[in-house]
Amino acid sequence: MNLQTLPGLFISHGSPMLALDPEQVGPALHRLSINLPKPNAIIVMSAHWESQALEVSTATRPETWHDFRGFPAELYEIRYPASGNIELSERLLERFANANIHANANSTRPRDHGVWMPLLHMYPEADIPVIEISLPMQGSAEDIYQIGKTLAELRQEQILLIGSGSITHNLSELSWQTRQLATPTWASNFRNYIVQKLQQHDFETVLDWENLPYLEKNHPTLEHLAPLFFAMGTGHRFSIVHSSFSMGSLGMDIYRFD
Template identity: 75%
Template structure:
């Protein structure tokens, strides 16, 4: 069998409403999947599985977790029944062990919306095994980056690596009711700085995240930005797949690493 190399991706998954109101990013995710060879498996690090130590889901078929409140009822009826792959998960754990990255198996973790929401638009048939890995929030940025580096060779085995977060994520400053679609300067400046550094292969400037302009206003907490560090580790050639803002300041960018 001829295996094709897949990229690593960073996907801004936005509000849970993306599942039923795809705006611009849903079609962009659909087009992206159509332009890639079909993955043999997907490994995804989600902003919504924060952990102390690195964990890997070994569940056979994780349940769809609606890890949010106060949204329309139809959102809670959505299921994403893609299988897990315990055998492949054990291989991932071995790769981490060989790289001296302590990691643990987790067979009970349900699948949060940072996983199933973007995959609904990319692979709606849910016929590709999906393995979620956690976001170890005690790790510095360069160690999260190294997780991506350790898994990067799997791209050559037609495995798709995804960091699922958001390029900006300050929920308190969003226009939830459509008051304004104008993108504030602090959000666009932050986004443009990150893209400029990645475009010029200055990954160190992004990993040195406290020095990025307006970082605290865009990310009062770091969990939606940190999956970008993982995605950066998967490839050295950066490109922008999609760029837009939703509700004013919520960045919906998709980045590709080859």
Template identity: 70%
Template sequence: MQLHPLPGLFISHGSPMLALNPEQVGPALARLSLNLPRPQAIIVMSAHWESDALEISHAIRPETWHDFRGFPAELYQIRYPAPGDPQLAERIIQTLAEANITAHANSTRPRDHGVWMPLLHMYPDADIPVVEISLPRHFSAQQLYQLGQCLAQFRQQQILIIGSGSITHNLAELTWDSESPTPTWAAQFSQTIVSALKNADYDKVLHWQSLPHIKRNHPSLEHLAPLFFSMGTGPRFSLVHSSFSMGALGMDIYRFD
């Protein structure tokens, strides 16, 4: 039986506390994985690996990195021991080279929570190889989109491609009150993105400078940037999940086929 290609995904990975308190998004991620064919491997671009050059994780068994401070001790005991895949990393580097995109192997990079947080809910057995790719600081939205286009061919090989960030990410305006309402500026931003993608208006998203309340939702761009990458992996958009955590932290999940 021939399997359909796996999609590209954009996942809002949220607070590290989602590992202990999954809220709405943890079950949504679990359901999503159950509805997909089992991947042969997973490629993830995380907002938490910014780099000067494009790098590809080449480690055989990357360490689980708790790249945050001030959380409960229980959180620091969590491990996500999925293997790496150096052979896949080499194939990615070669594919990019054929598109005149230079990428470098990195065999020492640990696995940040932008990778293991969503995968903990999707594939808790940690038995699928995972390769992380970095987010180059100097790449424009269009270059990240083109990077996604270049790697989209791996979807045909039963490899799941994920951009891991957050649809809104202003940590200064979050609240620990679970009953706190979603502010209008955050809700409007998420709704604008979804509307543009539903209408196949990718240009509106790629020209992010004109999005409503952009600076308030993203004082820095690294958590929105993985969306541009994910958009390149497929022309057909569908909304998997939309909710807010801690008031203004958008937890949207998008699928691209």
């Protein structure tokens, strides 16, 4: 088999409504998928699986988890029935052990919307094995970056690595009624600063997240930014796949690391 190297991705997955109302990012995800070789497997670190230590899903067919409330009934009917891959999950656990990264197997965790929602637009057939790994919130930004580096070689096996979060994520500042509000400067400046540093390959500044400008306004909690650190570990060459804002200040960027 002639395997091709896939990139690592950071995907801003936005509101659960993205599944029903794709806005600009749904078509961008679709275009991205058709321009990549079809993955043999997909590994996703999601903002919505926080844990003490790193965990790896070993479920053979995880349930689709609608881990949100107050949305239209049709959203709760969506299923993403992609299988897991126990052999690959075991390889991940072995790889982490060899890198002195403590990781636990988890065979019961359902698949949260940070995983299935973007994949719904990229690979709607759900015919590619998907393994979710957790976001270890006790770890530093450098620790999460090292998790990405530990898995980076798997890209050469035509395995797609994804960090799923949001480049900005302050739900209290969103306009849920008016979708196309002007983007506030604190959101656009934060996003532009991150992009500038990534373009300069100044990963160190981004990993020093506590000193990022407008951090608390854009990320009152860190879980939606942290998957970016994972994606940064998967490759060195940064490029922007898509950039937009939804509901005023919700950044919907997609970044690629080769």
